Amino acid sequence: MRAPDSYDAIIIGAGHNGLVCAAYLARARLRVKVVEQRSVVGGAAVTAEFHPGFRNSVAAYTVGLLNPKVIGELALHDHGLTIVERRVQNFLPTLHGDHLVSADGQTKAQLAKFSARDAERFDAFNAAIDVVADVLRDLVLRAPPNVVEGPSVRGLVEAVRAALTAKRVGGLSLEQRRILLDLFTKSAGDYLDGWFEGDLIKALFGFDAVVGNYASPYTPGTAYVMLHHAFGEVNGKRRTWGHAVGGMGAVAASMAAAAQRHGADIETSAPVREVIVERGGACGVVLADGRAIRARAVVSGVNPKLLYTKLIAADALPKTFLDRMRRWRCGSGTFRMNVALSRLPRFTCLPEPGDHLTAGIIMAPSLAYMDRAYQDARQQGWSREPIIEMLIPSTLDDSLAPAGAHVASLFCQHVAPEPPDGSSWDQHRDTVADLMIATVDRYAPGFAASVIARQALTPLDLEREFGLLGGDIFHGALSLDQLYSARPMLGYADYRGPLPGLYHCGSGAHPGGGVTGAPGHNAAQAILADLRWPFRRAARERP
Numbered sequence: 001m002r003a004p005d006s007y008d009a010i011i012i013g014a015g016h017n018g019l020v021c022a023a024y025l026a027r028a029r030l031r032v033k034v035v036e037q038r039s040v041v042g043g044a045a046v047t048a049e050f051h052p053g054f055r056n057s058v059a060a061y062t063v064g065l066l067n068p069k070v071i072g073e074l075a076l077h078d079h080g081l082t083i084v085e086r087r088v089q090n091f092l093p094t095l096h097g098d099h100l101v102s103a104d105g106q107t108k109a110q111l112a113k114f115s116a117r118d119a120e121r122f123d124a125f126n127a128a129i130d131v132v133a134d135v136l137r138d139l140v141l142r143a144p145p146n147v148v149e150g151p152s153v154r155g156l157v158e159a160v161r162a163a164l165t166a167k168r169v170g171g172l173s174l175e176q177r178r179i180l181l182d183l184f185t186k187s188a189g190d191y192l193d194g195w196f197e198g199d200l201i202k203a204l205f206g207f208d209a210v211v212g213n214y215a216s217p218y219t220p221g222t223a224y225v226m227l228h229h230a231f232g233e234v235n236g237k238r239r240t241w242g243h244a245v246g247g248m249g250a251v252a253a254s255m256a257a258a259a260q261r262h263g264a265d266i267e268t269s270a271p272v273r274e275v276i277v278e279r280g281g282a283c284g285v286v287l288a289d290g291r292a293i294r295a296r297a298v299v300s301g302v303n304p305k306l307l308y309t310k311l312i313a314a315d316a317l318p319k320t321f322l323d324r325m326r327r328w329r330c331g332s333g334t335f336r337m338n339v340a341l342s343r344l345p346r347f348t349c350l351p352e353p354g355d356h357l358t359a360g361i362i363m364a365p366s367l368a369y370m371d372r373a374y375q376d377a378r379q380q381g382w383s384r385e386p387i388i389e390m391l392i393p394s395t396l397d398d399s400l401a402p403a404g405a406h407v408a409s410l411f412c413q414h415v416a417p418e419p420p421d422g423s424s425w426d427q428h429r430d431t432v433a434d435l436m437i438a439t440v441d442r443y444a445p446g447f448a449a450s451v452i453a454r455q456a457l458t459p460l461d462l463e464r465e466f467g468l469l470g471g472d473i474f475h476g477a478l479s480l481d482q483l484y485s486a487r488p489m490l491g492y493a494d495y496r497g498p499l500p501g502l503y504h505c506g507s508g509a510h511p512g513g514g515v516t517g518a519p520g521h522n523a524a525q526a527i528l529a530d531l532r533w534p535f536r537r538a539a540r541e542r543p
């Protein structure tokens with residue numbers, strides 16, 4: 001019989017995926033506890049007051065990838081979630097008077113200003129992306145086929161899973177399969193150069209390829225990261241981005257409310273010190289304050305490298321597994337700022353206030369500029385001409401700032417995850433924050449003078465605050481060697497770790513990073529299958 005203080009599942013980390021997993025497990029009537037090191041839930045999806053009267057999403061800042069099935073099944077709208085769409089998707093200003101606006105029904109006319117050929121090709125480009133994005137959409141809520149050794153029942157199950165994936169891809173025409181191959185292997189730069197001639201249209205899509213991805217847009221594999229940002233939707237509209245009213249913390253709050261409604265117990269300010277391993281299996285956690293909490297399933301929502309190198313004794317893990325996990329590639333190259341503004345910015349190329357100020361404002365006018373930003377960061381620690389996306393959520397949500405004032409998110413790339421000269425990011429925070437403000441000021445003179453207060457998070461701050469190693473926003477690079485059946489490692493893509501009773505529910509599992517809820521959803525299915533049918537779990541036990 002179970003001890004009264006033990007649970008069916010203990011979840012490490014109340015990031016949004018931990019909360020989604022908790023909600024699904026609790027909904028299935030399991031006894032679930034979530035323990036979070038921070039004083040608030042949400043992980044990277046969180047809102048905070050960073051200056052008196054000014055609130056903003058601290059890290060993640062825009063919604064588009066959150067899975068509609070998760071929203072529906074967990075009734076997130078009934079638990080307080082409201083998502084409003086940007087009135088313009090993106091606005092790309094330049095320093096010499098031109099600009100590009102991408103918005104429903106307007107983008108083609110905008111493109112025609114620069115190139116009739118680009119405007120003509122735009123629909124075909126979107127159709128090509130959509131074909132592959134549709135395949136991804138079908139795969140995000142399914143465990144990838146897991147690679148297993150030797151003939152076994154598990155092997156058969158995985159073979160069926162692989163056949164289902166092959167069937168989905170096999171349904172594509174030959175040309176569509178070629179597009180899929182391109183998008184999984186090519187650089188975004190090569191892919192986009194093959195379609196368009198205008199710098200701004202290529203920059204619009206190229207930004208998605210380097211966001212959170214410490215790479216040049218000409219690095220092979222970046223076309224996939226571009227695609228990863230294309231499979232979302234908001235309020236039923238595909239490839240649309242929106243804003244959660246109240247900031248990203250409202251997304252997490254709605255998930256926490258759903259989990260609690262079904263009976264999950266969520267404890268904050270409760271860091272896990274280590275996972276308890278007995279007789280080769282995971283069976284609970286010890287918190288920093290020494291309390292032990294036991295459970296049939298131990299579910300990790302943290303970066304897998306953090307789990308395996310910091311929270312589990314090395315001698316409890318298979319050596320080859322641990323060696324590989326130590327080489328898990330983390331490090332995003334992002335610098336995140338929140339600023340309180342006394343007034344809206346006036347861009348030289350489009351000065352009057354308008355819907356373009358509700359957009360993701362991308363300051364990075366070409367792929368060549370993005371390539372230089374990466375090369376510069378590798379050599380000097382940060383790019384002297386950085387890539388910045390600015391979002392001003394108070395244009396869509398007046399709950400974030402006092403009347404007449406505004407808040408803006410600056411998502412800045414590229415900075416090195418660790419400065420190459422061995423110095424600490426603590427020495428450079430203010431210098432780089434000044435550079436980011438000055439960069440926006442070049443496009444919108446007067447911006448610097450309108451900044452009332454600022455919050456700046458270096459990669460080191462993201463690691464310290466949220467456990468995002470190297471500031472990696474995805475819990476591990478989205479490169480081919482770390483995707484799908486290889487996320488987090490070949491043989492462990494089914495949300496089950498190398499120890500019986502241990503599971504992965506965070507972004508380090510398929511389909512990876514972003515506020516999607518998908519890893520949390522998928523992990524819950526694996527855990528439910530094992531806890532309901534323990535004989536199946538035994539059959540799956542690792543050698």
Ligand SMILES: Cc1cc2nc3c(=O)[nH]c(=O)nc-3n(C[C@H](O)[C@H](O)[C@H](O)COP(=O)(O)OP(=O)(O)OC[C@H]3O[C@@H](n4cnc5c(N)ncnc54)[C@H](O)[C@@H]3O)c2cc1C
Pocket residue numbers: 012013014015016017018035036037038041042043044045058059060061062063064065270271272273301302303311334336411462465466467468471472473474475505506507508512513514515516
């Ligand atoms: C700066 C930034 C900007 C981003 N922008 C966007 C965006 O606009 N849109 C988007 O969709 N995605 C964005 N992302 C990506 C997205 O936010 C993340 O991929 C996603 O939120 C990760 O969710 P998660 O639940 O998997 O993990 P996390 O949110 O990382 O949650 C893990 C949780 O575990 C906790 N934890 C760590 N160690 C312990 C421990 N020892 N004990 C207990 N708890 C622990 C952490 O505190 C954290 O709460 C951004 C990320 C960052 C960092």
